Amino acid sequence: MGLESLVQRCEDLCRDLDFNYVKEWKKKTGSKAVAFMPIYVPRELIHAAGMLPVGIMGGGDDLEIIRGDAYFQSYICRIPRSTIELGLGGKLDCMDGFLFPAICDVIRNLSGMWKIMFKEKYAKYLDFPQNLGKSGKNFYVQELQQLKADFETISGKKITDESLGRSNALYNENREVLRELYDLRSRYPHQILTYEAYLILRASNILEVSEHTRLVRDYMALAMKKSRPNRDYVRVIVSGAFCEQPPLTLIRALEGSGCYIVDDDWVLGARYVLGAVSGSGDPLMALADSYMDKTVATGSRHEDASVKGDYLIRLVRERRADGVVFAAPSFCDPALLERPMLQDALTAENIPHTGFKYAENTGQIQTIKEETGTFADSIKLWGAE
């Protein structure tokens, strides 16, 4: 497959709200699929039960909301309404369960709505510890054990230490290759375009993990062979977009406004574990440990003020970024309440930043593009103040 068709395939997967890949995969394997909302969901456990984990990130800008708006007030972000729209439209019928991670009160309450509206389907609110001491770990281990038992019931298949160990290893490999992709983009942002890298990453929501790992490798090889102009763009990190996703046109526009995006926090569901889940000892414990000790910082995870912003600043340094673009969904409490703290941390380090809000169907691309364009120009002219 050539570069264009590979990227096109990923875009088709991203835009296919009928989830044909999932349906075909189920037919082919005779197995089941479990959907999950954006981050902090241990896909390894779903996989170890022989099922397909499917990341749901709303409906993007293709989906017309007809019924979903009747369930949410205007001041609530968009992702729950498009998810409900998908559910009511029967698009999610191919999912045999749905996990709602504890990242905000919207997704939390959505889990209860799901229980009321789709009674026949397994719906689970997945809590994870905000207290990262011993008590938190014990609690999380029990949460994982409950999930394991639930997945065994749904799939009719036992999750053994061997199968979970294998799944952990496959997802480690996948994370490793995604890290390579991010490193490569940071080194050669004119070769690894963000618009493409995003679609490649986004495909991890759907594709079976080994297939996705191969796809990332293929993409890197193809993209690096291509001759592409190296432009005089500034290097930025995008922060705050870990749940509802910006529309594809907006991602393209950001790059077009004179910014090379050298790191970001979108589709974190595939990358929230930093490093590898340990391959030795009890694999369920290893999974729990990875959440406790090696998890990416987002507005949804508690942090002491003394370390607030450290993660982002480290990333800026590692990626040699010129600045940070805060991009958060409108009405997103975790991202928007986090933002002033991160902004202060960046300001204290003289790191330029700008910010905007979006919705997954935002139409204001031009305005945002102009703003980020001005930001890029100001960095070029004056650098960090």
Add this chain to the structure above:
Amino acid sequence: MNIQKKMIGDHYKKLSTAKADGKKVVYTFVPGNLNELILSFDMLPVHPEINALQSGMRKKSGDFIMEAEKSGHSEDVCTYVKCDIGMMKKGNIGPTGEKLPEPDLLLLSYTGCFTFMKWFELLQKEYNCPVAMLHVPYQGDGEITESMKQYVVDQIRDTVIPALEKASGRKYDENRLKEFLRSSARAEDDLVAIWESAKNRPSPIDAYFGGVYYIGPIFTAFRGLPECEQYYKSLRKEVEYRVEHKMGPTTPEGELNQQKFRVVVEGPPNWTSFREFWKMFSDEGAVVVSSTYITVGGLYDRGFRHDAGKPMETMAEYCMGCYTNRNLPARVDILEKAIKDYHADGFLINSIKSCNSFSVGQLLMLRELEKRTGKAGGFIESDLVDPRYFSASNIKNRLESYFQMVAAKRAST
């Protein structure tokens, strides 16, 4: 009301001289708070939501919110937080005009609301003081499991108590804690009797607007103290007197004896136009016989009592049992039961822009409840402390047509 006013006044006074008196101060949130434990360390609690609420009632919140937005906070997020941040930026003068003391500890009881976590992260940056995280798991499957309970108990023992010991310089004293817990349970008995009095016709209380005054002491700094017990004892007596004499509740417009409509309300009230909002109900002859807001600090009417016999477990159960820590199906069940038990003519949802914890799913709750009870449901939108989101004419219109609908429905059955 006067007793309560004095209690609150005295508390703010104590807070204003806390530092001079050598008292240690802990900031913590209302839902599922550990007041008895805090008292047992002789510390003074500050509840930021109460400051925001009081600022709203005293028409100061608008300026505070603008101040916070000027300093970079989004117009999209919870106005309680912004009101508090704005108040702090303007010198931390509390609602009674006295300066509030800085916290020695932020006890982040993360119960039923995600925003709490961010709120104290923001405050910690300003005050540079320690945070003790008490993560209270949500009842996602509609129950408290053993592992959830264990997690909270472990945190109280291993995180919260050591942090309180350090901040207060006192050792944990379980006997003292038990005394406060016993006192709480007695006040809770009286409170439940007060809520249940609304089953009478006419109802002697308003369980939303009036209810706000009734929950004040028990949800905040006073639960566990003798004056709190005393308050509920005398309130109960007064309510019993009203029942006996077939008297309605006191409203800003006088006694509401002609009660045309009995309604149940879901969601917090608006504070900036509280009396105006209340008047819209009393003008229609509507009395609120039950509300969910009065359970944000515990569902006592469902049987929960603080139990001095198992201090750790009882605190854990209390934290996890608050209304907003219950999942949506449970919240619908609670409302359905209230509508039936209190013989309500209908129910109303006041959807608060600020509050995802309450608001997300309320439109589904409306549908479900209409389906299950056959009663008329109404939906209005406002905000807690942001005056920009209280449109009096709009809300009044909606309420008027809602009550017309209730009357029509009643006439047809």
